[in-house]
Amino acid sequence: MSGDYKFDTLSLHAGHVPDERHGSRAVPIHQTTSYVFKNTEHAAALYNQEFGGHLYTRISNPTVAVLEQRVAALEGGVAATATASGMAALSTALLVLCSQGDHIVSSSRMYGANINLLENTLIRFGITTSFIDPSDLAGIEKAIQPNTKLIFGEVIGNPGLDIMDVKAVGEIAAKAGVPLMLDCTFNTPWLLKPFELGANLIIHSLTKWIGGHGVAIGGAVVDGGNFDWGQNDKFPTIAGPHYAMDGINFYEEFGPAAFTAKFRAEGMYNFGPSLSPTNAFHILQGMETLPLRMQRHMDNTTKMLEFLCDHEAVDWVRHPNLADHPGHELAKRMMPRGAGSIIVFGLKGGRDAGRTFIESVELASHLANVGDAKTLVIHPASTTHSHISAEAMIEGGLSDDMIRLSVGLEDFDDIKADFEMGFQAAAKFAKTKD
Amino acid sequence: MKHQLIDTQIHIATGGRSFSNDGEALVLLHGSGQNHLTWVLQSRYFAYRGYQVLAPDFPGHGLSGGTPLESIEDMADWVIALLDSLDVKTARLVGHSQGCLVAIDATARYPERVSRLGLIAGALAIPVNDQLLTMSDEALGKAISVMTSWGHGPMGHMHDNTQPGHSFLGYGKRLMTSNHADALRNDLKACNNYSGGKASAAKIVQPALCILAGSDRMTPIKFGMAMADSLVNSERVIMNGAGHMLPAERPAEVNVALRHFLAS
Numbered sequence: 001m002s003g004d005y006k007f008d009t010l011s012l013h014a015g016h017v018p019d020e021r022h023g024s025r026a027v028p029i030h031q032t033t034s035y036v037f038k039n040t041e042h043a044a045a046l047y048n049q050e051f052g053g054h055l056y057t058r059i060s061n062p063t064v065a066v067l068e069q070r071v072a073a074l075e076g077g078v079a080a081t082a083t084a085s086g087m088a089a090l091s092t093a094l095l096v097l098c099s100q101g102d103h104i105v106s107s108s109r110m111y112g113a114n115i116n117l118l119e120n121t122l123i124r125f126g127i128t129t130s131f132i133d134p135s136d137l138a139g140i141e142k143a144i145q146p147n148t149k150l151i152f153g154e155v156i157g158n159p160g161l162d163i164m165d166v167k168a169v170g171e172i173a174a175k176a177g178v179p180l181m182l183d184c185t186f187n188t189p190w191l192l193k194p195f196e197l198g199a200n201l202i203i204h205s206l207t208k209w210i211g212g213h214g215v216a217i218g219g220a221v222v223d224g225g226n227f228d229w230g231q232n233d234k235f236p237t238i239a240g241p242h243y244a245m246d247g248i249n250f251y252e253e254f255g256p257a258a259f260t261a262k263f264r265a266e267g268m269y270n271f272g273p274s275l276s277p278t279n280a281f282h283i284l285q286g287m288e289t290l291p292l293r294m295q296r297h298m299d300n301t302t303k304m305l306e307f308l309c310d311h312e313a314v315d316w317v318r319h320p321n322l323a324d325h326p327g328h329e330l331a332k333r334m335m336p337r338g339a340g341s342i343i344v345f346g347l348k349g350g351r352d353a354g355r356t357f358i359e360s361v362e363l364a365s366h367l368a369n370v371g372d373a374k375t376l377v378i379h380p381a382s383t384t385h386s387h388i389s390a391e392a393m394i395e396g397g398l399s400d401d402m403i404r405l406s407v408g409l410e411d412f413d414d415i416k417a418d419f420e421m422g423f424q425a426a427a428k429f430a431k432t433k434d
Numbered sequence: 435m436k437h438q439l440i441d442t443q444i445h446i447a448t449g450g451r452s453f454s455n456d457g458e459a460l461v462l463l464h465g466s467g468q469n470h471l472t473w474v475l476q477s478r479y480f481a482y483r484g485y486q487v488l489a490p491d492f493p494g495h496g497l498s499g500g501t502p503l504e505s506i507e508d509m510a511d512w513v514i515a516l517l518d519s520l521d522v523k524t525a526r527l528v529g530h531s532q533g534c535l536v537a538i539d540a541t542a543r544y545p546e547r548v549s550r551l552g553l554i555a556g557a558l559a560i561p562v563n564d565q566l567l568t569m570s571d572e573a574l575g576k577a578i579s580v581m582t583s584w585g586h587g588p589m590g591h592m593h594d595n596t597q598p599g600h601s602f603l604g605y606g607k608r609l610m611t612s613n614h615a616d617a618l619r620n621d622l623k624a625c626n627n628y629s630g631g632k633a634s635a636a637k638i639v640q641p642a643l644c645i646l647a648g649s650d651r652m653t654p655i656k657f658g659m660a661m662a663d664s665l666v667n668s669e670r671v672i673m674n675g676a677g678h679m680l681p682a683e684r685p686a687e688v689n690v691a692l693r694h695f696l697a698s
Binding site for chain 1: 447450474475478479482496583589593594597600603689
């Protein structure tokens with residue numbers, strides 16, 4: 001080994017070396033709940049985090065650990081912990097960081113479930129959130145209170161595709177002595193490595209581009225190891241005695257991986273958001289081709305943008321790669337390979353035309369997912385974001401006619417033909433209606 | 435624990451247990467640009483097996499204040515001063531890499547204070563190439579990346595970690611980044627300038643265990659073998675396929691070997 005392995009190699013190999021006894025080249029599925037201890041001392045030592053290893057699959061699992069190590073390697077983090085879903089990663093991370101009376105500064109332009117968690121659920125536990133437009137840097141800084149514990153946002157907002165300036169917001173967070181946690185589902189480490197710009201914690205829905213096949217739900221929280229938890233008194237359960245393990249101080253004992261140690265010892269133990277080993281295996285199969293798929297996603301996105309922008313049936317198109325997007329220059333600078341493969345657009349004829357289009361396409365699937373190898377379409381206002389308030393929808397940049405398109409890997413001519421069919425159906429419907 | 439040593443507040447990891455100076459201490463000495471976190475999988479392990487563990491951050495490293503020391507001899511004196519300040523009469527010194535030089539120098543000059551030596555991925559001399567020395571002065575981030583890369587063996591580069599979800603390289607870089615900006619440069623210069631290893635080793639009669647890494651690119655195994663050869667009362671354990679960062683890469687094997695040696 002003459003240097004560190006590169007992204008494409010890590011996507012295939014990181015986290016796994018074939019075991020000496022069986023030599024299994026593929027990552028084995030350790031479909032087990034528990035692990036036989038060598039003796040009582042060994043058992044006690046595992047519980048006490050005296051050495052690494054597995055004691056119960058709710059806490060960790062060898063197959064899941066390969067996935068975690070691969071995600072950590074691709075992000076350039078110190079560690080990752082996988083969870084049953086992206087929402088499990090986010091909710092557990094927030095509960096590991098925050099206590100009653102704490103406060104979060106969050107982007108107002110995010111996935112509906114992210115907003116719901118912060119706006120309607122955490123508030124019941126005494127954790128409040130100020131929602132700010134992610135492009136309003138002064139507003140973000142102003143919203144920070146003495147009890148603020150983190151800044152949270154999405155690099156590419158879902159579905160409005162607002163771009164957060166990671167470096168600038170990272171500087172605001174660093175100045176305030178709080179971590180910047182980002183949902184990086186839409187950008188994946190292939191498009192952007194946010195730790196290099198000052199982010200401290202990353203949330204992924206692994207279900208999306210990282211898995212890419214639509215067969216397994218999973219999530220992860222990645223620890224950048226670049227936040228000093230002991231710099232102030234904001235995080236007493238990380239940089240002070242914790243109830244677990246004789247009053248362990250995670251900051252002193254685990255240094256850059258203090259957050260992960262607490263996430264594992266408290267989050268995984270007490271909330272149990274574990275990822276199934278079989279799902280971890282499925283997601284690993286997807287990760288192997290992440291760089292290849294992302295290149296194709298971006299190639300097809302470029303073609304699709306050209307197609308939609310030129311089409312007479314299309315009223316408007318939004319994507320950060322387009323020059324008229326307010327975050328275009330920022331996106332170009334942060335993500336030179338492209339700003340993801342989600343496009344939102346509206347049809348002439350509004351919501352009804354959009355509904356007809358979604359119901360008429362045959363190759364594109366109408367479903368509640370993104371980042372699949374297959375092209376997907378959905379109407380966010382009536383589905384993924386239907387549980388958020390009308391005010392939050394407006395604040396989040398959601399319009400009633402918006403169609404969210406997740407560009408897949410099919411031959412572009414076939415997607416194009418499918419969309420032409422959908423546009424014709426929408427136009428026909430509009431004429432009938434007239 | 436926090437401890438005031440002369441005019442500097444220093445941090446000493448004690449493996450999650452209160453330290454008692456009743457009996458011999460087990461002192462874990464980190465390497466160049468490292469800190470107490472080198473021993474994250476040793477300090478807790480030994481503390482919970484009855485050892486009185488002291489894994490100090492040298493000045494300017496980890497959570498210790500002060501500025502980094504400039505020579506191996508100064509570091510050895512500092513270790514003895516630390517023992518004095520804690521009223522520890524004798525200790526078992528375990529060093530990693532540069533920590534081996536410190537342990538050897540301290541044992542040769544203060545033989546009555548050291549009962550046993552554990553030397554992990556060490557050598558009697560650790561010359562540092564000019565390019566790395568310059569890099570540590572002018573491009574610290576690059577020097578850290580290079581050392582982290584060289585410091586890990588094949589398992590490390592594959593991120594195949596015994597601690598679920600952890601990345602050797604990611605953790606290694608962040609650990610080194612958390613030190614005082616001068617820590618790595620001073621450490622590397624101290625290693626490069628130290629020439630007393632051979633003479634010191636010749637004076638040592640205490641039992642010593644040399645744990646050596648088969649794929650060590652920082653202190654190649656032939657130099658570790660020479661170190662073991664020069665210690666009259668030594669034994670050696672070789673871990674094939676492992677890189678320089680043995681305490682992290684092969685924690686179970688290192689701990690078992692050390693425990694067996696310390697108990698014998």
